[in-house]
Amino acid sequence: MYLASKFYLSRILGRPVYLSREKRIVGHIADLYVDTSFERPKVIAIKLRGGLILDIASIDIVKDGAQYAFFCSSIRDKDISGNDKYLSLLDTMLDKQIVDLDGHKVVRVNDLRLAVVSTGIFLIAVDVGMEGLLRRLGIAKQIKRILKPMHKNIPSRLILWDDVQTVDAKSKGLTLTAQAEKISMLHPSDVADIIEDLDKNTQASMFAALDEEKAADVLEEMEPEAQIRMIDSLSISKAADVLEKMPADEAADIMDILNNNMVEELLTEMDRNASEEVRELMEYPENTVGSLMSTDFVTVEDEDMTVQD
Template identity: 50%
Template sequence: MVTVTSFYLSRIIGNKIWTEDGKNLGKLKDLVIDAKEIKPLVIAAVYKKGKNECFLDFSQVEIYKEKGQYVLKAKNVVEIELLKEDKIMLVKHILDKQIVDINGRKVVRVNDIRLANLATGVYVVAVDIGVEGILRRLGLAKPIKRFLKPFGKRINSKFILWDEVEPIVSPRSDLKLSTTYSKLATLHPSDLADIIEELDKITQMAVFTTLDENKAAVVLEELNAEAQRNVLESLPLEKAADLLEKMPADEIADILDEIRGEKAEQILNEMEKELSQEVKELMGYPENTVGSLMTTEFIAFKTDFSVEQTINELRRLKPPSDTIYYLYVVDNANRLSGIVSLRDLVIAEPDTPLAEIMNKQIIFVYDTDNLKKLVEVVSKYDLLAIPVINGEKKLLGVVLLNDLVYEIITVQRKRKPY
């Protein structure tokens, strides 16, 4: 008899469970762990007794090797009842299923599971997502390793520690977790969006609906067009409108442009009237025009505003950094009159009117200009943002360099042949 310190799930599934007196209880079908525990302890073995599924207290089970085979022996046959919540079955819920690699920020498939046999119990240590896990289950891992050894080659193992994975709970599954996706919630919205995009439509919604509203709105912005459509078309109208209202109008317009049709119109009608109208105006611009790319979230001040008033207003508004590359100055008719840099604002006397320190030599584009003209102007003058005006010189919005770069990259991807 050889004591086992670690083993793979595939090595023991299907093995018989014996009693101390040599009676065969049945074949091992699964192992159950408690998801609430920091260290995932195996609490039960699942085996069939006749047509019934039984749960054997795993603290009563010994695992050892005899003649090269794994042996499972129950010191005492103690059957237990399990509540479904927070109980993960390793075969049913994890093996051959998709899980999230938190550090790698991607969805992976579990090919095997490594467990550790300690004095305090049996614990899940890691998941095997490599080719070796598949070969092991087919009984080919050892023969192939022996074949490759003379050539100095080996099968690369690929493990992820259990602490670094998050099980994906599909609506089709009977798995119920009280703290679903707590690890996912710590990821950056862009990484979370990438993960959601890899899931099927039903599971996408299952993950997305666990996010709080603010994070859900940011993640929705980051999703690709197909995933955005799936999410918005699956959500109730009121919920979809609430999420979109947390975004800038230009982002909403971009998303609804991809949906169009009756659903987009219904969402717009559900949104606040002023924002809805603003979005409709942006959606009305032809593709590849400046108006279709500009954001209407910018800060402008009247010409008679003093430096002190302007600084106090900025403190009150606490605007995002990318909206205050430049401060725009307008007259009473909202016509663009000048631009003030943050440097000029800081060094000026508090009672100085903006009209006295603003730069009247303004670089701008029209909302109807094409994107080629926009790229030329931004490149020529090395701008981080550029104001957008209409034929009456009224300030309509701003195009940020980040948005322009993203648009160019997106267009290039669409043109790339596959």
């Protein structure tokens, strides 16, 4: 037996925790709690079936062959109430949607990779591949044995925590504003694709967390159905602010697919000049030259420049 250095969450769920001195089972692992105030989430407690929460400081993790064993030096209940930084891995990560910042897409978490170092146990990567799912089901090894004679492997995909951004709106304590900071650094078309791949509740929360200029850029890149959902999800005031940041012709195109009552509310709420520009463009019949025009223009200050130049 030796101290474990890395392990998957799925491999330890249901494992017994022993009281070191008496070698009796205290309970079986149901979940891990992490402190998200660290650069990488740090495990602070183990939750046992039945509700007892043990302070991780009293736990040693040992690997014996292919199995993991947990020994606690004392039964010290950990109080995790009242701290939004303390999160359950099962509730907030496993099976939840995340954004792969490197791949610019939404994926689902099948398993979690943790590492034991001198300063504690940290979440270092998420498994979004088929192997992670099969590991959860307890059949990964059997499938590997079947595939081995054919020289094939189970598709595996680990994403380092540094390249992960959680986005699930139901994740307790995870503020979407903070999450949007990393995502908003991506190109607007990538952000639009990511948001459109999320469930409707999370779409609205993530879009609302973008600043107005970024939201305007992202809205331009979305499909009409998604544009309607995003505008509907915002307050009239916030929606008007976002539309003001868009070129007037783009804003007019979006107005054309909204219901008339909302259009009038938005135009009334918008800055007067911006509102008048959009109204003017909306007066032209669809697909006419006027409707395709933009009120934005470029000025040239060189008085000696001719049209030919």
